[in-house]
Amino acid sequence: MSEIDHSAADRSQQPRNRLAETTSPYLQQHAENPVDWWPWCEEALALARSEQKPILLSIGYSACHWCHVMAHESFEDETTAKLMNRLFVNIKVDREERPDLDKIYQTAHQLLAQRTGGWPLTVFLTPDDLAPFFAGTYFPKTQRHGLPSFQELLIGVERAYREKPEAIREQNASLREALSQLDPAPGVMISDLTPLDQARRQLAGSFDKVNGGFGRAPKFPHPTNLELLLRHHAATAAAGSPDQQAREMALFTLERMVRGGMNDQLAGGFCRYSVDDQWMIPHFEKMLYDNGPLLTLCCDAWQLSGDQVSRDGVSCDQISRDQVFRDAALGTADWVIAEMQSEEGGYFSALDADSEGEEGRFYVWDLAEIGARLNADELALIRPLFGLDRAPNFEGRWHLHGYRRLEEVAAERGQQDLEVAKGLLTSAKAKLLAARAERVRPGRDEKVLTAWNALMIKGMLRAGRLLGREDYLDSADRALAFIKATLWRDGRLLAVYKDGRAHLNAYLDDYAFLLDALLERLQTRFQPADLDWAQALAEVLLSQFQDEANGGFYFTAADHEALLLRPKPMADESTPSGNGIAALSLQRLGHLLGEPRYLDATARTLGAAADAIRRLPYAHGTLLMALDEQLSPPEIIVIRGGLLGTEPEAGFGSKGVGYDEIDRWQQLAQRDYAPRRLTLAIPAEFSELPPALAAMHPSERVRAYRCRGTQCDAPIDALDQFEVALISSSTPV
Known part of the structure; x- marks a missing residue:
């Protein structure tokens, strides 16, 4: 080691x-x-x-x-x-x-x-x-x-x-x-999606058509902007006029990030930002708060681009893009589990940019060292792939950056079987990773932060669900269990854990991000205890953080120490806006449970942010997502397990009698990229539920309930009818 x-x-x-x-x-x-x-x-x-x-x-x-x-x-x-x-x-x-x-x-x-x-x-x-x-x-x-x-x-x-x-x-x-003056009175409520369209135009105006991303160097990942574009494309596609430019801006940018030097091409995981406009040379620190949302985004991009392949036929570029997002998600999740998860279950905060007093020293290479580790075929493949046949790109040394696609390099070398090239790339990466493991590693910040853990938990759950990886789901569950056991005390969260000590009262982001992660958990492996915890978090948001006079949520709780200012941040920063995630999550939970207080809190938050959104729409992407779902409520699908043939002792997700069927229904509902859809699969034996969910009774066999806002359809008892209903749900209600 x-x-x-x-x-x-x-x-x-x-x-x-x-x-x-x-x-x-x-x-x-x-x-x-x-x-x-x-x-x-x-x-x-x-x-x-x-x-x-x-x-x-x-x-x-x-x-x-x-x-x-x-x-x-x-x-x-x-x-x-x-x-x-x-x-x-x-x-x-x-x-x-x-x-x-x-x-x-x-x-x-x-x-x-x-x-x-x-x-x-x-x-x-x-x-x-x-x-x-x-x-x-x-x-x-x-x-x-x-x-x-x-x-x-x-x-x-x-x-x-x-x-x-x-x-x-x-x-x-x-x-x-x-x-x-930074906390003005509420503005006039926004009643249409004009700000979302303005945000899309603002992003298009600064889009780098050559390298992806927005604006000039340094370039930051800004996953919230990319998520906003993907959601906008999905909404316009559902309305019959898909905005392909929005889709392409998001996918092209993410692809360039994934192929570039900002993504660790050997171990996985993204660095903080790129110092150049080509996503080539990063600032080498790796932050948990970047990698959680980027993991979620890679999964969404894989799901969306995979939909395109299955529906429109195949092309080499499309399959390549589809695979690159999947590989990036796998690499990021694997890196997090291997290097960033503690034995206790929580995720660590960061890896330093420096080692041995030099930034990037752990990651860059001399050609002689690479040549000594690889055989001739491996070296011939990765030289053009990662730019080792070009001039050094980092202080006289080489940082691995994807200049070429594997398919192109393999074709030039006359390798008709792409699997051979993939095998060479895999073996080359393994050898270089082993060589890198012998170096002095960057320092690791081993404190566990509730908010950042929640971002990674959501990403890990999304990856586990979409990629079929039980180990990712288990990793997320371990982190959630750690937070509940260690940082959830007497109905309140703590923000930090390190060396056996949990301390500091939690902030808005801790509650909002964890609520969002629990909503993801409920769509993956439903447990009533998670729903209870989500409701408890929502109640603390309302009682301790909500601005009763003007709407929105303060960053600190009502009983926090008095400081120069009680911030109420609305814009997205390096992490999503706490107000935006609180508004989006409370609104979803409100629709799920039929709780008007949660819906009202979202409406008042959007009112408090209205003028800021109008002034600079693209800086408020998370709030725009909440606005989108306020104006067009999310689709709620609740799948109840059948009363016949289930095993109460079997944990949900185990393949006991009856569970294969409910899994099939859930997988069908979650097969396509549908960002405004929540799908909960609740086994029949879970009877102690909130009234809105308890009213969705199980039948003898699996049954699906579908609602949007206050409008619900008749229950569906046949899988083929359910598939037809899912297709029709792409048309706005």
């Missing part, structure tokens, strides 16, 4: 500050700094107030390359540390554990600096009100690129704090006023 790189913090040293007592790997990386770091806590804030010292707040995360650079240049430097300790109370925050603080001070940075922020975020706060009076991101040790040295900055900021208190008070008052 290869060594794991812990070079960011030399563990042989004794801790020099309080960060050693925390659970965050990022904070622990700074435990040996000569800086007198505090975690964010009342004791540190009280110290700043009593000494009337400004607070230097530094926010980052463990896989952040530039966070490591600034730490090495400045926070490990004795002279800089002495200056920091003399002039400031220094607080270090892990943005992944405290996304509330990150959202607040990133927003403040944007208002102060008039540009977007990033990490590391460097903010200076007045001690009495915790308002930022100066903010930036990375600062170098010495002047360069128009930036002052960090030491110069420290001296200048502290001087301004002492000499210009009135100006700072006025600026802080203006900032607080600007922050208060």
Whole structure:
């Protein structure tokens, strides 16, 4: 087994500050700094107030390359540390554990600096009100690129704090006023799909027709935008006029990402983003929150492109695309289970971009090393496939990027049997993966975050269901069981688990994403306990997070500590909008259970976000999906198992008598890409159900109930009739 790189913090040293007592790997990386770091806590804030010292707040995360650079240049430097300790109370925050603080001070940075922020975020706060009076991101040790040295900055900021208190008070008052305007009164309700069409046009306007993606480098995956386009295509296809451009923008972009260097061509899993416009060279960190939604998206793309193959005949390109999405889903899920799932069941957060002090070192290659590992046939295949016959693409070395399709390379080499080429590629990848395993691995952030786990649980469930992989379903179930046993206490969620300790009250994303994952679980392996848990999460969303006055959901609970701002984020960011997922999931649960409070919460959220959606539709893709289902309610299909021939002792999904039949009905309902359809298969012995579901009685044999909104059809008792009904459901009601 290869060594794991812990070079960011030399563990042989004794801790020099309080960060050693925390659970965050990022904070622990700074435990040996000569800086007198505090975690964010009342004791540190009280110290700043009593000494009337400004607070230097530094926010980052463990896989952040530039966070490591600034730490090495400045926070490990004795002279800089002495200056920091003399002039400031220094607080270090892990943005992944405290996304509330990150959202607040990133927003403040944007208002102060008039540009977007990033990490590391460097903010200076007045001690009495915790308002930022100066903010930036990375600062170098010495002047360069128009930036002052960090030491110069420290001296200048502290001087301004002492000499210009009135100006700072006025600026802080203006900032607080600007922050208060970020939560406006509800706008006029949106009554049609105009914003969705506008979002589609905005995306089309920035679409890169050559490389896929939107805009220029750096390029981020933005799976929510791609999901929105696929859903839009499905809706227009159901209406009889399919938007093929929307479909092609999404599938072409995803295909280029999958074939490119942002996707680990050996082990699977996606890196954070591409630094170029070709998806070739990534920023090498691997984040769980990217890979969960991308796993879901690859499954959806495989299902959609597979539908096209089965209906329209076959072509080489189409089959290739169909296979590439399936392979990407398999690779991502396999990588997560192998490298990112703990023995306890939870999923870890991230892999670092760096190893041995260099970004990407673990992933890039010399030709001599590759040549020494592969035989002649393997090398001849992968040279053109991954660009090894071209100039180096990463600092004199090669990062594997899919320049060519396997079918093209095989044809050029005269290999008529594609299976031979696939075999060579498989053996070459296995040998290179074995060679890579001998290297020093990037550090792994082993904290378990509820929200990010929920994103991966949904992706793993989708992959297991569509690809027929029981091991993926089992992986998701282990993670769900871990969250329920460890992070669900007294009817509330906790946000973080590490080293046997669960702590920090959960945020909006934790509840919303987990509710969404449970809805996916109910469509995979129905269990009443999961439905009960989903309802419990929904009730906490309403009681603790909902803005009763203006609609929408705050990011923090009502009993959270008082901070400078109580954010209510509406736009999608690197993760989907918590408000969007809450609105979409509550609406679906409301239709499923006939619960008007959930439907009303969604309507009020869309009202609160209406003006923001109109201003910038494409930035609110998740809310647009909720709007789409508000205007055209989702199709709910409930399949009840037959009373004859079932085995109450058999777990659902086992192939006992009677279960094969209910499985066939469920698989038929879930065969095609139908994003506005929820399908629950409930065995007959599950009788303790909420009233809306209990009213859907089982019959002697399998029976299906189909509803859309408040309109339900007569029960269907024959499989062939059910198939006809599914075809007709593609026509809007």
